[in-house]
Amino acid sequence: MWSRRRPKPPRRLRPELDDNQLARTLTHLEAQIAAQGDNLAQSNDRGALTYPIEQVLRDAADDWDRRMHRLLVLSTVPEASVLARQWRKRDRAGADALLLQVFADLHRARATGAALPIDETVRLCRHAAALAPPDPAPWVAMLGCLRVQRAPGAAVQPVWEAVKERDRWNREAHREMLRYVSPEECGSSALTVQFLDSVTVAAPPGAPVAALGLTHSLAVYRRALSSGGITALTAHRHWNQPHERALVDQALATWPQPGFLTHAAAPADLNILAYVLTKAARPRDAWPVFEAISAVATVWPWELDGDPLQQVQEAHRRAFRAQHRHQPLSRTYARRKSS
Structure with a gap:
């Protein structure tokens, strides 16, 4: 008499959303990190752990929206900061390792209240921006740092403009600015x-x-x-x-x-x-x-x-x-x- 088709409700939370390549990367990372156990920080895997991260970011190419999404999700992996440091030791000329480090540190500071080494983080942002001039991500990260500092508008405005020059409707940058101009922060x-x-x-x-x-x-x-x-x-x-x-x-x-x-x-x-x-x-x-x-x-x-x-x-x-x-x-x- 009545339609009985009932789609099942979601069974798990999916930070990767509908990005299947990113989902596979996260699954691989979870398995590899579990295999390393407490030895992750001392691991010398020559890229075995970080290569999937490199690949998923490289495959996004200049789709800045997709790259930003993948960076943000990867930065929430609890071991992201450790992985980023290992990656940086192996590839000192790449911007993506720097960006993973910055977004991982920003996420950790916001999630746990841990202190963020602002000067060092801003330095990494500027280095990444120099290595990858077209990429808006270093400037989005810099906006995050300026929010932490409660920086004045005169310091925020040129960074905001730099993001818009590269990716006019960058979702994360607009969310950062929305919080910055709120009465709870600096607006x-x-x-x-x-x-x-x-x-x-x-x-x-x-x-x-x-x-x-x-x-x-x-x-x-x-x-x-x-x-x-x-x-x-x-x-x-x-x-x-x-x-x-x-x-x-x-x-x-x-x-x-x-x-x-x-x-x-x-x-x-x-x-x-x-x-x-x-x-x-x-x-x-x-x-x-x-x-x-x-x-x-x-x-x-x-x-x-x-x-x-x-x-x-x-x-x-x-x-x-x-x-x-x-x-x-x-x-x-x-x-x-x-x-």
């Missing part, structure tokens, strides 16, 4: 709105920065939740505000369409949209987004409410139930009833 609410407006007006449809506005809106919602009191109790109303609803509706109308979002982190942006629709109590609207996501689940933003895999699986189930409560009778059943 204000007015400066944040000004920055978002400038991006929204100029960016082409489906650009890698498509989720920037929704990312900011989600940050405002989470800030209200964490405020406590009546502000937290009424935080859910955020998604019913005309501007926020229009922002979500526009994303819902376009993002899940095949071929609309083509950048490397598109599945991550779809996860943001699915999460927002879940928080906005719109599970039926979330279903086509989950269909577009398929099995690609991300840690953020689902981790904001607890175990990320459990959160995304439960949201997936709610969306499925909401969608199929409104599903019409199957054609076969309708024909039998009419006869």
Whole structure:
């Protein structure tokens, strides 16, 4: 009578998203690192461990968006900093080893609160920029360092311009700048709105920065939740505000369409949209987004409410139930009833 097809919810979190080559590299690294055990730091493998990293970055060529995604994911491997140092000893003229080192150190500092050797990290960024002038990644890393330093705008602006000259709609650089201009860091609410407006007006449809506005809106919602009191109790109303609803509706109308979002982190942006629709109590609207996501689940933003895999699986189930409560009778059943 009713359609019983039920796609299974994601079974694991996938930092590589839908990048199959990167997934194979991570699987290989995990196995090789496990085999090395506690001897990894003393290993003299002549590239056996780092070669897959070199290859996956080399294969991205000048697809800066894909390279940036791969660098960011590889930098989250717990042993990334050790691997980068080994790589640098073997290849002193390559920029990629330097970049892996920088992004690994930045990730570690942000994830654990560990101190970041700013002067040394900035030096590595500038060295990488000199070795690979067309690559925006060294400048994106430098933006990250400037955020850590709470550097003044006069220091940030030329680095920001250098990124845009190389990759106009670099997703990670825009996310760094969004945090930098926020009132929590070196900006204000007015400066944040000004920055978002400038991006929204100029960016082409489906650009890698498509989720920037929704990312900011989600940050405002989470800030209200964490405020406590009546502000937290009424935080859910955020998604019913005309501007926020229009922002979500526009994303819902376009993002899940095949071929609309083509950048490397598109599945991550779809996860943001699915999460927002879940928080906005719109599970039926979330279903086509989950269909577009398929099995690609991300840690953020689902981790904001607890175990990320459990959160995304439960949201997936709610969306499925909401969608199929409104599903019409199957054609076969309708024909039998009419006869």
